[in-house]
Amino acid sequence: METVIAIENLSKRYKDVQAVEALTLELKKGEIYGFIGLNGSGKTTTIRMMLGMIKPTEGSCSLFGRKVALKNTKMWERVGYLVETPYAYPELTVEENLRLFQRLRQIKDPEAVGRIIDQLKLTSYARRKAKHLSLGNAQRLGIAKAMLHQPDILILDEPVNGLDPAGIVEVRRLLRNLASNKGVSIFLSSHLLSEVALIADKIGIIHQGRLVEEFRTDELNSLIERKLLVGTRDNKAAAEVLLAQGVTCHLNAKGLIEIEEKELLERPDRVSEKLVETGFPPTYINVEVESLESYFMRSIQGEGEG
Incomplete structure (x- = not known):
């Protein structure tokens, strides 16, 4: 062309x-x-x-x-x-x-x-x-x-x-x-x-x-960040259970369990099943998608500003 x-x-x-x-x-x-x-x-x-x-x-x-x-x-x-x-x-x-x-x-x-x-x-x-x-x-x-x-x-x-x-x-x-x-x-x-x-x-x-x-x-x-946010009645204990099962996660600033594993982002039901099986049924579960403006700001902040 x-x-x-x-x-x-x-x-x-x-x-x-x-x-x-x-x-x-x-x-x-x-x-x-x-x-x-x-x-x-x-x-x-x-x-x-x-x-x-x-x-x-x-x-x-x-x-x-x-x-x-x-x-x-x-x-x-x-x-x-x-x-x-x-x-x-x-x-x-x-x-x-x-x-x-x-x-x-x-x-x-x-x-x-x-x-x-x-x-x-x-x-x-x-x-x-x-x-x-x-x-x-x-x-x-x-x-x-x-x-x-x-x-x-x-x-x-x-x-x-x-x-x-x-x-x-x-x-x-x-x-x-x-x-x-x-x-x-x-x-x-x-x-x-x-x-x-x-x-x-x-x-x-x-x-x-x-x-x-x-x-x-x-x-x-494919460039935009995604994360799976999960809430239970005891997020700290639920996160420890997930970590013990090999799921990489952490508690974010709001106290919710945050997961960024691509496979689980595409199948959040698997996380839900794990939590139900271990006695921590989720009260909240959502895949949060980064906004385009957030991606833009992340791109320029990566250049040393922000």
Whole structure:
């Protein structure tokens, strides 16, 4: 599959601040890459370097096999982007903003603006001035501008920021459709792993400017921690019985018996049977699954913070 974005050893330093350090990643045609990090982790700096808005201290970024550079202007005809806040002319309406952008992009298709207004559910706001839009609808306008010329690459910085839950679902479906059915490659940043996991094919976690972890979304299930929590009328005695039978367990901070053996996580009924047989029938038993946000925090804390 064709590689459309290739970042190699990309770094950016501002005097004493290392904003991005030795970042390497790639994105294939039709893939969605979720770039996850806290505010200030280096997400937007990376995106600005990808778009040629700022020059890297070291390393390089290539789009469609061509290095991002001022002389390679032709590549931008195939790239759409939304960086930080969605910019619009405040005194112009939604439709006027898009018509202006259509002229700037030299888009000849007369249906382009109407089609994107419909796609982004902006029809009822088409004649509203941009300055009177809610944060969510301003964000929709920003995404509409990024998509207006039907690019092959979309680079979106926090694209669902300000959207209500229904709007988030709509944008998620729209982006997934573009990738799956149109072959558009999408690089999007966010601070919410739980949201990105619903749409991305691949996820990279950036912290303090470094890519600390990268995985395919279908691998995430195996990375998340699970534990079996058991309660009885005498947890200390019940835990001693389980230990004597070779079950690795301990009492957690809440006084419950905690078991992390994979085999028993998949068959908690076996633990229940052992306890019933030894006179400690469980009063509580549950497989607790780590949340995606907890996994994200564990990943970055493993890098020496927290």
